[in-house]
Amino acid sequence: MPFDIDAAAAALVEARRTGKRLDALPEGARPGSEAEAYAVQDAIARILGPVAGWKVGAPGPAAAPARAALHADTIFVEAETLPASLFHVIGAEAEIAYRFGRDLPPEAGPYDREAVLAAVVTMHPAIEIADTRFATFGAVDAHSQRADQQNHGVLVLGPGLTDWHGLDPVTQPVRLAIDGTVLHDHVGGNSAVDPVRLLVWLANEGARSLGGIKAGQVVTTGSCTGTDFVTAPTRIVAELPGLGSVALAIG
Template sequence: MPPFDIDAAVAALLDARRTGTRLDVLPEGARPGSEAQAYAVQDAVVRALGPVAGWKVGAPSATATPARAALNADTIFETETLPASLFHLIGAEAEIAYRFGRDLPPEAGPYDRDAVLAAVETLHPAIEIADTRFTVFGAVDPHSQRADQQNHGVLVLGPGLRDWRHLDPVTQAVRLAIDGTVLHEKVGGNSAVDPVRLLVWLANEGARSLGGLKAGQVVTTGSCTGTDFVTAPTRIAAEFPGLGSVALAIG
């Protein structure tokens, strides 16, 4: 078997981002065959794009190993409007995001739940837009999707709440509306069940290859409402009673 061509994978994904040209698949010989190879591609792409400003992390169940993607500043926003030209696809997700107030360097770990939460400064209602550098969302293998920043488009943050420790994300209510129509209204809703477990994994393992979690970085912890694909123009609104709300108009 020929060696995995990480340089070709990185070049293809960077070119897709810079030109807007979509990939049917990664080039032959450049498709990651393992989690380690997928993360190596993801890390190389994010380093080429600039400093790590945040993370997304999620898991398909309460016991599954989480997956993560490092995020650059150019896809993290605190705004109410974005142009449709930023997107190939628009997959709306309501999420809870944590902004860290101090570093959690890997060499100082391992960190338990209390230590990770003690480093959190603010909690935010958030909208993540799922997108892809591939032609068809979800059509390529899972490792290629992981390499492609785990289908990240943009992250839009609502106002940060400093007095958040009384909130329990497992029992947090959430409402997602598209163009004024409520599509989801539920309690909890995260497939990982407890987002804090994801933060602990990220601090101890997931962020290690990129220097760990750092002050100022924001971590979004997976959709509480699933993914709803919509077309522009559209207005997406996510409300988390007690935490706050965030809205995004795309046009």
């Protein structure tokens, strides 16, 4: 039986719109490969509208990266509070994000580190909330999770820093506090180690099927703190000294 991309996309979009969670994707609509998972992501992107950003990450310094296209309805700039009703689960992560000031069309590549960073206009502290359209977080197969925007809930950006060129994300200090208790306080912490490698991959490969990175899009580059699951009401604060801080109350 051929894989039904449209049925997978429709099920995930319906779960997103109604809040009714899925036990699994329908038979015949469960991706069996990275390519099929990305095809579902892309079909969802065509339903939800213009891509406003991306999340990208990798489980190790030499591991292949993975991406998810994000949309304006889940990207918030300096949002102070969000309602708990937006979430099924709340997985708090401190991240580093980059906003691009010009297009990086795939046909003009390949791009090296310098070319990709030259297109960045601001660097941001960020909080990503991991969430799921499935009934139980992490219970379905990895390809289904990838199809579901790689467990994306919302992205909250702190103020953008224009004079960011002296900051090294590999040695960036990061603190994450939940309800006033510091859970993480260390240097670096991204499983990919070097977030810029992820940006280069996204520009050259990951974003290709959706037209590449576009001016105005923001790219968040994976958790520096792992994922801490919390319950509402809660207040999450991510501090990245030299880059800035961002706080989010969920209630």
